[in-house]
Amino acid sequence: MVPVTATGILLREAEAALRLTAQTGDLSLLEAAFVAWLRAELPPSALVDALTHPLRQYEHVALACLVEAAGWEVDKSNLDEGLRWLVEVALERAGVPAPVISDGLAHVILGLAARERPWLATWHEQVLVRSKETVAPGWLGDGGRAGRGDATSGAVELRLALAARGVATSSDADATTLLERLKSDELPDDAFHAQVMLAALNWTRRAAPIALPGQATPEMVARLLAEAPRALQQWPWEDKPKTKNSRAAKWHVDNEYHVQALLWAMLAPIFPDLRREEYAPQVGPIQPRVDFGIPSLRLLIEAKFARTRSALKETVNEIAQDNSNYFTMPGFYDRLLVFVWDNSAHSEDHAIIREGMRKYARVVDAIIVSRPGHMTEVATTDAEGEGAPT
Known part of the structure; x- marks a missing residue:
């Protein structure tokens, strides 16, 4: 068994390596927006230009879906119209798969949108079936089903990162698997994967209540x-x-x-x-x-x-x-x-x-x-009467 102190040192070293990798690489707009969502930050400013009407690129449709999931401001009619356009686009032309077929991150985000849209979920499943051999990056294989809420699909780091945003579930076994991978130096070499791993690591540390025994409810x-x-x-x-x-x-x-x-x-x-x-x-x-x-x-x-x-x-x-x-x-x-x-x-x-x-x-x-009975002094009156912020 690895001593606790040694485990802590290994994880700190792994986290430091992840942070270094996360800082040394360019992210696409879709990746940057996804990371901002995972970290509960404001969306990239470039998002606005990508969401103009009409949405006629699958990446822009996926961005609009992410904005919806994040609760950021989005034109719902533009999003739904863009999704219907995407569903009607042929998934293959002259034997060449449509670009959306191989985009693993788009699969995840479109999976979020498909949760409450059965007509989109049907199309989404067709995309995932066709993408088995071509999805990129490879670690996002089957991530689309994780986006739809399947607790057994997708990479463990993706499931944990999605759990951090309340759109997926993860288990203690997932957390253990992630920590073992980090301790064995199984670290990604690209910035986006490192960002997702960091979000997953943070979640393994934060998900469980500190002082309550058992599972919190x-x-x-x-x-x-x-x-x-x-x-x-x-x-x-x-x-x-x-x-x-x-x-x-x-x-x-x-x-x-x-x-x-x-x-x-x-x-x-x-x-x-x-x-x-x-x-x-x-x-x-x-x-x-x-x-x-x-x-x-x-x-x-x-x-x-x-x-x-x-x-x-x-x-x-x-x-x-x-x-x-x-x-x-x-x-x-x-x-x-x-x-x-x-x-x-x-x-x-x-x-x-x-x-x-x-x-x-x-x-x-x-x-x-x-108000407790011993607090008998008349309270001051705030400027808004009831003192309730909106």
């Missing part, structure tokens, strides 16, 4: 947040300094930003892939933004601050609107957890409000926490 997150009142027992709210060199501290919870800070403090040490201000797929001119996301659980978390009893009741309608906006199309998330801070402490309303929210499709649970 959205319901487990709900139970954790339901313990917020216990966590607030030691919340600083002092009438006089605790020590001679300090001053009395009162940690106000006056708006939704403060509620978000509380949730971050509770969740970030346990879920390393917790993300702030995740963007849901665009709805017309609206780009919905959610407070938190945990990709490994496909879970969104929405924080609400209710200053008054009427505002508390109104959160039911707000979640109805949020729920309809966040899940308009397939994406990285499919469940929603709600956390409401009841600043007016009307606990008599909590049960019926929680019941109302839980009736909405995709809502895992609604946690409602009253």
